[in-house]
Amino acid sequence: xxxxANDLLGSPxxxxxxxxxxxxxxxxLERAGFGSSRKLTAIFYxxxxxxxxxxxxAMVTAALGLxxxxxxxYVDLASLYVPESILWPQLVGGLVFGLGFVAGGWCPGTAAxxxxxxxxxxxxxLLGAGIGSLAFAGMQPHLGDFLHAGTCAIGSLPERLGVSGxxxxxxxxxxxxxxxxxxxxxxxIMSKRxxx
Amino acid sequence: xxxxxxxxxxAGAGLGLTLLVSYVVLGTGLGASGGITRIATSAAHAIxxxxxxxxxxxxxxxxxxxxLAYYLVTMFAGTLLGGFLSAFAAGRTGLQIERGPTAAPGLxxxxxxxxxxxxxxxxxxxxxxxxxxxxxxxAMLQTGSFVFTGACFAAAxxxxxxxxxxxx
Numbered sequence: 001x002x003x004x005a006n007d008l009l010g011s012p013x014x015x016x017x018x019x020x021x022x023x024x025x026x027x028x029l030e031r032a033g034f035g036s037s038r039k040l041t042a043i044f045y046x047x048x049x050x051x052x053x054x055x056x057x058a059m060v061t062a063a064l065g066l067x068x069x070x071x072x073x074y075v076d077l078a079s080l081y082v083p084e085s086i087l088w089p090q091l092v093g094g095l096v097f098g099l100g101f102v103a104g105g106w107c108p109g110t111a112a113x114x115x116x117x118x119x120x121x122x123x124x125x126l127l128g129a130g131i132g133s134l135a136f137a138g139m140q141p142h143l144g145d146f147l148h149a150g151t152c153a154i155g156s157l158p159e160r161l162g163v164s165g166x167x168x169x170x171x172x173x174x175x176x177x178x179x180x181x182x183x184x185x186x187x188x189i190m191s192k193r194x195x196x
Numbered sequence: 197x198x199x200x201x202x203x204x205x206x207a208g209a210g211l212g213l214t215l216l217v218s219y220v221v222l223g224t225g226l227g228a229s230g231g232i233t234r235i236a237t238s239a240a241h242a243i244x245x246x247x248x249x250x251x252x253x254x255x256x257x258x259x260x261x262x263x264l265a266y267y268l269v270t271m272f273a274g275t276l277l278g279g280f281l282s283a284f285a286a287g288r289t290g291l292q293i294e295r296g297p298t299a300a301p302g303l304x305x306x307x308x309x310x311x312x313x314x315x316x317x318x319x320x321x322x323x324x325x326x327x328x329x330x331x332x333x334x335a336m337l338q339t340g341s342f343v344f345t346g347a348c349f350a351a352a353x354x355x356x357x358x359x360x361x362x363x364x
Contacts, residue, residue: 002223009222009267010260017221018267022274023281024214025226025327030282032207037294039201041363044356050204055331057208062215062335069220081224083323083333085340090329093322094347097315102352103359104311105294107326108319109228111312112272113279118291121308128312129229130236135313136320137237137253147321156337168337180205 005079026113028058035117037105044102046190049183056176063169071166087150104128199286215335222267225332229319231272234263236316296363304362318348 003014032054033039042048069075101107106114106125114122140147158168201207218226237257241248249255257263283289295304319325322344324333330348333341 002219002221004223006223009224010265014222014267015265015270019270019274019277021214021218021222021226022271023278024217024274025211025271026275026278026280027282028207028211028214028278029275030279030286030288031202031210032204033201035279035283035288038296038363041356044352045360045364047364050201053204054208054211055326055334057205058212058215058331059334061209061212062219063337065212065216066219066335075220077336079223080219080336082336082338083329083340085333085338085343086323087340087343090322090340090344091347093318093320094344095318095351096321097318097325097344098348098351099355100311100314100316100318101326101348102311102355103307103362104315105308105363106312107228107315108232109226109275109325109327112228112275113283114294116276116279116289117283118289120291120293121295121304124305124308125312125315126232128309128314129232129316129319130239130312131309132313132316132318133229133233133236133320134240134254136317137251140253140320155339157339157342158337160339165337172334172337 001076002079004081005076025109026116029110029113030117034110035113035119037110037114037119037121040107040110041102041105046186049187052179052183056179060169060173060176063172067166067169077165085151085154085156086148089147089149091150100128100132198288211331212335215332218332219335224267225328225335226271227268227324227328227332228272228275229316229325230268230328231266232316233320234266234269235272237263296361299362307359307362 003009008014033050040051043051070077104125106122108129111122111125115126158165215226234257237248237254249258293301293304322329329341330345
């Protein structure tokens with residue numbers, strides 16, 4: 001059984017293991033080149049699709065692993081914490097977040113890696129993210145029911161579509177492979193048209 | 197001399213295995229914005245303790261005492277550590293304001309602050325950022341995670357032409 005299900009995430013061992021998991025997280029983000037805001041934003045100018053490749057590869061690896069471990073009975077998927085799906089705030093939040101991503105050049109996790117690499121803009125971005133979090137806390141009481149709007153989308157997509165989790169993970173793999181092929185083609189076209 | 201980045205599929209698989217370990221051992225995925233919110237709350241608390249403790253959204257962080265004694269805070273510290281170890285080993289550390297060749301550093305920092313604030317607000321609306329919502333929720337095939345990810349990239353692509361000089 002995992003730490004979350006046993007209410008041990010906040011225990012000393014939980015905090016320590018979270019630190020170790022975070023270390024792996026930061027390591028792989030940096031190895032991918034995500035300690036650079038120019039590398040991260042290059043996808044929005046169709047120059048470098050590393051963001052798409054890394055994200056899809058990571059998502060598919062974890063999704064297939066989780067579904068396999070779940071199907072074999074090694075992990076009880078129902079015991080895991082997953083963020084609740086709430087359609088409207090997640091749509092609006094995604095739009096606002098996306099504007100911040102391309103204007104600021106980072107997302108919260110990659111900004112940590114950027115800061116660790118010595119990027120001052122990453123430090124300022126993190127400062128802004130802290131201020132933004134507090135600003136949200138200030139407006140939250142005035143948002144009323146909006147933060148719970150659209151719970152109709154609750155749950156996993158395979159559930160909504162009436163297929164099993166493993167089938168959903170395999171479908172994600174197919175989508176990812178198609179995206180890899182498409183992204184690589186666009187990269188080739190763009191580098192031919194405008195070599196640099 | 198900087199070493200080249202690793203192949204994106206290799207780095208992605210490594211990141212995915214880290215996420216898998218997180219789910220199996222911790223019982224939850226990766227996260228970054230939650231740790232930042234806790235750290236910001238702690239800093240604000242040092243300045244205005246009563247206002248922070250009475251806030252409906254932040255007050256709960258003090259129920260167990262210190263808001264920093266939370267797994268996402270140590271995970272964030274780990275992210276800094278892992279990022280530094282990798283960057284240092286590859287010769288990629290150094291103080292700089294990263295920007296495009298014709299971008300003004302002052303404007304770059306203003307946009308970094310503004311962008312950070314938008315990302316901070318957006319992540320709280322969505323119950324997570326690209327780590328906790330897009331990546332971790334996506335790996336559990338959550339509907340809302342795909343909605344968040346799609347909206348995030350749509351908005352970023354739409355704004356990209358206007359901030360092109362910052363990067364290219």
